[in-house]
Amino acid sequence: MEGMSDPLDLLDLDSLLTDDEKAIRAAARQVCADAVDPYVMQWYEQGDLPAARELAREFGKVGLLGMHLEGYGCAGLGSVDYGLACLELEASDSGIRSLVSVQGSLAMFAIWRFGSEDHKQEWLPRMAAGEAIGCFGLTEPDHGSDPASMRARARRDGEDWVINGSKTWITNGSIADVAVVWANAGEEHGGIRGFVVPTRTRGFTAHKIHHKMSLRASVTSELTFEDLRLPADAVLPDVRGLKGPLACLSEARYGIVWGSLGAARSSLDAARRYSKERVQFDRPIGGFQLTQAKLAAMATELQLGQLLALHLGRRKDTVGLRPEQVSVGKYNNVTKALEICRTARTILGANGVSGEWPVMRHANNLESVLTYEGTVEMHTLVIGQALTGESAFR
Amino acid sequence: MNIVVCVKYVPDAQSDRSFRDSDRTVDRDGVDGLLSELDEYAVEEALKIVEAAGEGEVTVLTVGPEAAANAIKKALQMGADRGVHVEDEAIHGSDAAATSLVLAEAVRKATGGTPELVMTGMSSTDGVMGVVPAMLAERLGLPQVTYASELTVGEGTVTIRRDGDTASETIEASLPALVSVTDQINEPRYPSFKGIMAAKKKPVEQWGLADLGIDTSQVGLDAAWTSVVSVTKRPPRAQGQIVADEGDGGSRLAEFLAGQKFI
Ligand SMILES: Cc1cc2nc3c(=O)[nH]c(=O)nc-3n(C[C@H](O)[C@H](O)[C@H](O)COP(=O)(O)OP(=O)(O)OC[C@H]3O[C@@H](n4cnc5c(N)ncnc54)[C@H](O)[C@@H]3O)c2cc1C
Numbered sequence: 001m002e003g004m005s006d007p008l009d010l011l012d013l014d015s016l017l018t019d020d021e022k023a024i025r026a027a028a029r030q031v032c033a034d035a036v037d038p039y040v041m042q043w044y045e046q047g048d049l050p051a052a053r054e055l056a057r058e059f060g061k062v063g064l065l066g067m068h069l070e071g072y073g074c075a076g077l078g079s080v081d082y083g084l085a086c087l088e089l090e091a092s093d094s095g096i097r098s099l100v101s102v103q104g105s106l107a108m109f110a111i112w113r114f115g116s117e118d119h120k121q122e123w124l125p126r127m128a129a130g131e132a133i134g135c136f137g138l139t140e141p142d143h144g145s146d147p148a149s150m151r152a153r154a155r156r157d158g159e160d161w162v163i164n165g166s167k168t169w170i171t172n173g174s175i176a177d178v179a180v181v182w183a184n185a186g187e188e189h190g191g192i193r194g195f196v197v198p199t200r201t202r203g204f205t206a207h208k209i210h211h212k213m214s215l216r217a218s219v220t221s222e223l224t225f226e227d228l229r230l231p232a233d234a235v236l237p238d239v240r241g242l243k244g245p246l247a248c249l250s251e252a253r254y255g256i257v258w259g260s261l262g263a264a265r266s267s268l269d270a271a272r273r274y275s276k277e278r279v280q281f282d283r284p285i286g287g288f289q290l291t292q293a294k295l296a297a298m299a300t301e302l303q304l305g306q307l308l309a310l311h312l313g314r315r316k317d318t319v320g321l322r323p324e325q326v327s328v329g330k331y332n333n334v335t336k337a338l339e340i341c342r343t344a345r346t347i348l349g350a351n352g353v354s355g356e357w358p359v360m361r362h363a364n365n366l367e368s369v370l371t372y373e374g375t376v377e378m379h380t381l382v383i384g385q386a387l388t389g390e391s392a393f394r
Numbered sequence: 395m396n397i398v399v400c401v402k403y404v405p406d407a408q409s410d411r412s413f414r415d416s417d418r419t420v421d422r423d424g425v426d427g428l429l430s431e432l433d434e435y436a437v438e439e440a441l442k443i444v445e446a447a448g449e450g451e452v453t454v455l456t457v458g459p460e461a462a463a464n465a466i467k468k469a470l471q472m473g474a475d476r477g478v479h480v481e482d483e484a485i486h487g488s489d490a491a492a493t494s495l496v497l498a499e500a501v502r503k504a505t506g507g508t509p510e511l512v513m514t515g516m517s518s519t520d521g522v523m524g525v526v527p528a529m530l531a532e533r534l535g536l537p538q539v540t541y542a543s544e545l546t547v548g549e550g551t552v553t554i555r556r557d558g559d560t561a562s563e564t565i566e567a568s569l570p571a572l573v574s575v576t577d578q579i580n581e582p583r584y585p586s587f588k589g590i591m592a593a594k595k596k597p598v599e600q601w602g603l604a605d606l607g608i609d610t611s612q613v614g615l616d617a618a619w620t621s622v623v624s625v626t627k628r629p630p631r632a633q634g635q636i637v638a639d640e641g642d643g644g645s646r647l648a649e650f651l652a653g654q655k656f657i
Contacts (some may be wrong), residue, residue, distance in 0.1 A: 023590045061586060
């Protein structure tokens with residue numbers, strides 16, 4: 001092969017992508033470069049996402065929201081397209097990728113896969129256009145990794161459903177127009193059921209969680225349901241039990257397998273450039289073997305992660321993925337991405353802790369990514385179970 | 395209204411650009427190319443006109459090497475309806491006059507001889523001469539209204555605003571006409587994912603000089619009225635001037651700025 005290698009793609013993995021996939025990626029990058037990159041540091045510092053609605057509309061115009069779903073105004077693209085877009089979004093900020101993941105893979109996916117035709121008609125086109133924002137309420141204050149034991153209850157009252165309980169750590173919670181809420185409806189009604197809840201409904205309140213040190217350019221909230229009364233048709237008709245929310249999580253986790261590498265790529269890029277310009281002891285720090293060892297390890301892990309993501313993406317579109325395969329992806333890529341961002345931080349020295357550079361923001365963000373959508377420990381145990389046949393969860 | 399937008403495929407200004415030693419034309423090998431940014435404004439404006447009218451077609455036309463198909467593709471992804479790519483070995487090295495000749499014949503052929511509206515950017519981002527629009531209007535016998543920062547299509551007319559240093563002019567021309575637009579006229583859209591997928595099914599015609607009835611002797615390096623005799627790389631930037639403040643820092647800064655005609 002002739003020519004110089006791209007420092008961010010030493011292995012020419014781009015050659016494994018189709019022209020269309022590259023065009024989708026370029027479009028995602030362009031909207032991020034214009035609508036996110038110039039402002040994201042400020043949002044992060046503010047600990048808020050005041051532009052969430054404008055952003056959602058911009059993303060909607062491009063087709064980013066629910067892009068891997070068919071019909072109802074969604075772009076109907078493949079899993080690799082979706083992964084590439086997640087990577088570009090997260091190269092800007094994990095919080096922004098989270099907005100898109102929760103919208104598309106959790107809230108929209110739940111409605112698209114398990115909702116009634118009315119649910120789909122009412123919500124999906126508006127959500128695809130970014131005119132309506134969705135959230136997904138599974139985690140509770142006392143029930144995180146073990147959602148099966150959730151306390152939120154849905155009981156029947158005549159034809160209606162009445163929900164009581166609370167959810168916490170809910171991305172987009174206080175900016176959402178619609179919440180997909182999971183609650184226990186009792187054995188006679190199929191156990192855990194999903195509900196499509198317009199957030200204006202009486203009995204629904206959302207409070208923003210403050211003092212986050214991670215994912216600051218993202219809105220995270222606590223939801224409370226006090227005698228939240230919903231009509232009979234608010235329930236997602238096509239799923240019963242924990243497999244409902246788990247199917248949605250599997251979609252979103254797949255996006256994270258790619259997304260986390262965006263944060264890593266951005267950090268590697270910053271560190272590599274910095275290492276060429278920063279001079280100490282009369283030479284660029286990139287000339288020191290210790291720095292090169294760091295860069296070599298970062299670049300190698302990044303590319304291995306990309307190969308893994310691409311492999312999972314191609315399988316997802318052809319034969320589908322087993323849960324432990326998604327676990328391998330999330331377990332490896334988020335862990336390695338976090339390591340890359342932290343190492344990049346050291347190469348930048350004191351500048352590494354500054355918000356003028358993206359690396360510490362990325363590293364801090366990935367702390368959330370390591371925990372949500374199944375903690376790294378839970379994914380380890382899923383892989384362990386696949387290897388031994390023994391469940392170590394309980 | 396049917397609109398033809400002339401677009402150019404240019405080397406990415408972000409990358410290292412150089413000239414070929416052999417004929418002192420732009421070296422395109424190993425340099426990424428793209429749709430000239432200034433032409434995106436023309437594509438956007440054409441799309442807006444057709445969308446507002448609710449009828450009509452936007453055709454994008456480019457003259458350039460094989461890779462120039464990418465410029466057409468981008469415009470189709472933005473929403474243009476069809477593309478015309480004129481490609482011929484003999485065109486290499488053509489000057490603005492020859493380029494406008496090829497464009498004019500291609501516009502005629504694409505529109506059956508009678509274009510309704512021809513649009514261009516205000517100049518390319520590589521050559522930056524900005525003369526092709528005027529030459530093309532002349533060859534097509536169309537009124538030319540150039541450097542439009544605002545455009546309205548009326549009954550049989552097109553009205554533009556052209557912003558000068560001292561005044562803004564409002565100019566009206568009868569249709570058919572040629573309009574070149576500035577980067578102030580709009581905010582070009584991104585190609586949407588749907589646009590990207592739809593572009594694959596849009597027709598792109600490939601024409602050579604023979605299809606346009608142009609003799610190869612009329613174009614290319616040999617036919618150019620001007621030629622690049624030599625090329626010298628711009629010397630690396632010299633270090634800036636440092637003014638040490640010895641009480642007179644302010645006035646020395648002012649002197650410097652006045653000397654450079656900044657104030
Ligand atoms: C910024 C952010 C946004 C979020 N957005 C959403 C959202 O939109 N919707 C939503 O529903 N949730 C969301 N979450 C919640 C997230 O999914 C949970 O935090 C996660 O599932 C872990 O639950 P927990 O925090 O209660 O931790 P716990 O489950 O209490 O875990 C604490 C620790 O114990 C470990 N642990 C638990 N059980 C075991 C075991 N059996 N074996 C070994 N170790 C174990 C965990 O791995 C972890 O290290 C978000 C979280 C964050 C931080």
